[in-house]
Amino acid sequence: MTRNVFVIGLNELNADRLRRLRGVDDVQFHPLLTPAQVSETQEFDIPAMLKEAEDTLDAFDGSIDAIVGYIDFPVSTMLPLLCRKYGVRNSSLESMLKCEHKYWSRKVMAEAIPDHVPKFTAFDPFDDDALSKIGEADLRFPFFVKPIKSSGSRLGFRIDSPEDFDYATEKLRAEIGQISEPFNYVMEQADLPDDIRAVEGHYCMAEQVIGGRQCTVEGYVYEGEVVPYGTVDSIRYPQVLSFFYYLYPSTLPRRVQDKMHEITRTIMGHIGYDNAGFNIEYYWDEVQNKIWLLEINTRIAQSHCDLFEMVDGVSHQQVTIDLGLGRRPDMPRGEGPQEVAAEFFYRVFFTDATVARVPSRAEIEVAAEQVPGTRITSYVSRNMKLSELPEQDAYSFAVASVWMGAHKTSKLLWNYEQVMKRLNYEFTDIAE
Structure with a gap:
């Protein structure tokens, strides 16, 4: 029997990757929404996109066996809403927001892994007294600011002076609405604590500057079992914050990777995230031998798909598809043509x-x-x-x-x- 998997934002490159996965001979992949709607734009009308997706699914004459995606906002936050409606597997909206709402995420981290979380506070960029309130939260220059919900490194700034903060808030005020308004819609669909609901989508985070050697741990949760399966190094251009390349497998010491995996199992279990892929960005401060958790993303990293295929034999979209179909991921290791x-x-x-x-x-x-x-x-x-x-x-x-x-x-x-x-x-x- 053919199983039907709907992929939000599916393009031809990823369709080719999916057809090369293990155990998909009986799987038919269907596009749901277009890349232009979900990734090649900065305008996200989530209610309209959800309605279009639901119309497509309702009109489908066959079984709906999985709904998946591999793209950050808005796909990552639309998935739990669609999966809940159509009774297919994914983690809950609330568990995803514990990762994607950066303030809620930091609060949850502080409960479970306090030694690996920097100082942080939320602030309103439209508040003219925001900088003084950040100071009252015991954050001093330099610190980093970013939206409560963002994707990639968009609207993230290092703040070394009041002038830097003025520049950042000017940019945030001008552009944050593109994310905050659709993210607020998603928040309205969730059962949130009052203190989290009050920190709306236009809020931002101020955090202690952390650094070191950066990497991303890719993992999944299957029936409550947290499984990290690969670590990718993130190498920056010299003296700037922009990424130069992602390298797999990681060159970090094995003991450091093992500790990151231990932290990963602790925090994802604490959040209650289940039956979905994720990745977590970390820093290892080599001088202090300190591991910092930067952020959690509720998806596999699309940029890493080819890296896993070259080294391990298949794209780690294997994880996304297997979990969507309710089976333990069949992710190989070291079976690709490259080291x-x-x-x-x-x-x-x-x-x-x-x-x-x-x-x-x-x-x-x-x-x-x-x-x-x-x-x-x-x-x-x-x-x-x-x-x-x-x-x-x-x-x-x-x-x-x-x-x-x-x-x-x-x-x-x-x-x-x-x-x-x-x-x-x-x-x-x-x-x-």
Whole structure:
């Protein structure tokens, strides 16, 4: 019997990945909403998207066996609502919000793993006295601010002075509504404590600056059992907050990874998250031998799919599909053709610019051919403004991504340089 799995925001790249998974010969994958609606925009009308998704599901003449996704907001917060309505497996909306509502998440962490949580407080960026109230919460410069709900590194700022805070609040006031209004709708659907409901979607977090070697632990919970299955290093460009590449498997000491896995099992069990994938971002402060938990995401990291396929043999979408169908994930280890793999981000560090030239499709193909198995995605087109790119951090623009594998990290970095020599981007109207 064919089992029907609906995938929110399914595109052709991910459809190909899904068809290569284990145990899907009897699975039919169906798109639910388009990538343009859920990931290629900064406008999210969640009630309208839910209605369209429900209309599609109601009109389907067959069994609905799973509803899944691999994208951050708004997909991650729509999934529990749809799964609840159609009686398919996923974690509860409240357990997801304990991860995605950053203030609630920090409060829950402080209960279960207090030694791994920085000082934090919530604040209203529209409050002219916000900076003094942050000080009353025992947070001093430098600290970091970010929205209560965001995706990627969008609207995240390091604050070293009152001037930095003024700049950040100006940007937050101008742009936070794109996330806060749809997130408030999701919050209204949940059973929340009064103190959490009062911290609405337009609020922000101020947190003690933490640092060290950053990584992401990918994991899942199956019938109450928390299973971390892989750790990916997050390497930044020198002296800036922007990511240069993600590297799998992690080069952190085994004892550090084991401790992160222990923390992961503790916090996810405490939250009550179940029957879904997740990832947790950590820092290891090597000098103090201190592990900090940065944040929890209620999805697998899409950026890591190719890395797991290159090293382990299949994309870790295996986890998402198996859990959606109610079975223990059949995630292999070390069965891929490469020893290490990475996603590199080609970035430009402008305030804004106009794209004057992009590599042609043929040029991209030639560049990818420099290293077998390389995949390149360009995010810009000629004459567009960089500020039109969605989901960017506050310090740079990701112009392209390059996924590739190798037998060792040094060879991987050398290969990346050879590929990038073939890609020529040009920019005008540059605002430094």
